[in-house]
Amino acid sequence: MTGAALPRRPGLRERLARRGLDGTTLLVLPAALAILALFVFPFIEGLVLSFLPKQGGPLANYAKFFGDPYLWKTIPTTLGIAIPATLANIALSVPVALRVRRMKRQRLLTTILVIPITLGTVLVAEGLLNYLGPQGWLNRTLMALHLIDRPVRLVHNYWGVLWSLVIAGFPFTFLLTLSYVSGIDPNLERAAATLGAGPRARFRTVLLPLMASGLAITFCLSFVQAFAVYPSAVLVGAPAGSTRVISIAAFQAAYETYDDSLASSIAMIMAAIQLVIVVLVLAGRSLFYRGPAGGGKG
């Protein structure tokens, strides 16, 4: 009877299942392949390419970028557009979301607010040109009323790009913010009210701290979108001047000077900057409360 007491070694299938791997796991394959083919491979190729410049050593492209103000100044320019646009979107989303949360016809309003997301930046830029351009209806109306003699320059500058980013980015920021705000138990606000907190104090002591961590995530996602701005910087901005963003520099390197290697380096620098900002914001997030926003059991 000695053999029967030996524990049977479980089969491969059983051992894999214990680690959470079974037939269903295979469903992950198509998505994994797509990510490999469409993201990981191009990224690695770009990274390698960025170290193979037309002339000079492996770091020649990076040296060129940071040595040429015409190139490196695109970084502060882009940040100067993307960060204010993201902050403006969050600042707009929070009060709107707080109000929408209590409305009965929430869905209708949400739909209306979200429509711009379907338009894309090009269409938004087009619209801005029509409305706010030198021959747009706003300038024409103001001139017809003799309030101004010449068209006011509202697009083809910094503000045009900022406007278009706010319009195109708001729905996205708003939807994220709404979901965080809706997750806060309304009884918490009511409890704060019975304890003597007015609307401002309730926002400062209860709502904002509970939203902070979610807003940090929202900031990261919206910022990454705004940082890669290209169409509106060209269409409603001043692509040679105040809105010469980093993606324009990359585009010019790739399709005007046909320097794929330099373009890849610029793309890598973009990625690095986005990563640094996201990591900083997420690190700051650990200072906030991150647990559930409910008021207790129930």
Next chain:
Amino acid sequence: MAIHSKDFRTLRLDGVQRDFGAFNALKGISLTIARGEFVALLGPSGCGKSTALNCVAGLLPLTGGTISLDDTRIDTLSPEDRGFGMVFQNYALFPHMSVARNVGFGLAMRNEPRAQIAEKVAEALRLVRLEGQADKLPGQLSGGQQQRVAIARAIVVAPPLVMMDEPLSNLDAKLRLEMRAEIRRIHAHLGSATIYVTHDQDEALSLADRIVVMRQGEVRQVGTPEDLYTRPATVDVAEFMGFRNMLPATMAGAGSGTRARVTVDGAACEGTPVGPLAPGAVTLAIRPEDLRPQDDGPLAARVDQVEYRGRAFFGIATTPGGTALHFRAPSRVAPGTALRFGADPDRILIYGGAA
């Protein structure tokens, strides 16, 4: 520094109404509560008791009527200006603040000096027996502890009125009994008025000085626990207070003393009238624990089932007319046995009108 509630004489609700669209959730509630009183609003869900509480707290505006504290009208004040304490059913503790900051929240909103806040918070936590937990987050506490924090937070500002909305409904049976005693003790210590909303008659009976029975947005009866338990004013209230046997009967005339004679299922019996009775159809209300097998009892019925509930057996029997009787028996009775049932005439209440 001991926490004692602010001085006032009465809180008065006068014809308080609240509509939600076409639905009248409160149809004109009038009620006066004195300082130091413990009042329970009792009723089934949807009867308007929580709505009434929210109206007093200022979380719901009234559609009619007034609420005043002594001679000051308060129903137009926002909740933050009323200064009442409220304990929510799900506690509504601020999850991002420590226990001490939760409890001190109301004091901080009143801009009290830090040292004073710390002192009062410590006192409130002592009162609810949570001395060692001041630095924890609510999520690290058990349900009963969270409940105590919620109570401490509501009472630390020494409110003239403390409101509790089914505060024990999320706790297990043993904890519920313990917390009942705690709530009673804290109420006595504060000297404030307490309005306590519940659908549990045991809770209301054991805690309250006065019970307000509500149904369909109206007050049906106000009385001491003894009043309500022994003499419910209407059939509705009786049903809610545990009179499970509601038997159709006919008036037969006056009985001995204040009693009346009725005919039920063809047999004669005596009971105690509640309110004036007209000849014709009446309803008998009897608690299951008062209806027992009696050889000369007026009601004949066949036993359907019997269950043991410690100390006694409770069962259901059916009369030949098809009425179900809930009864209590001292020993086990086999299903199918034909028995006669009766009750002490003092424990048979007679209400006018058909059941």
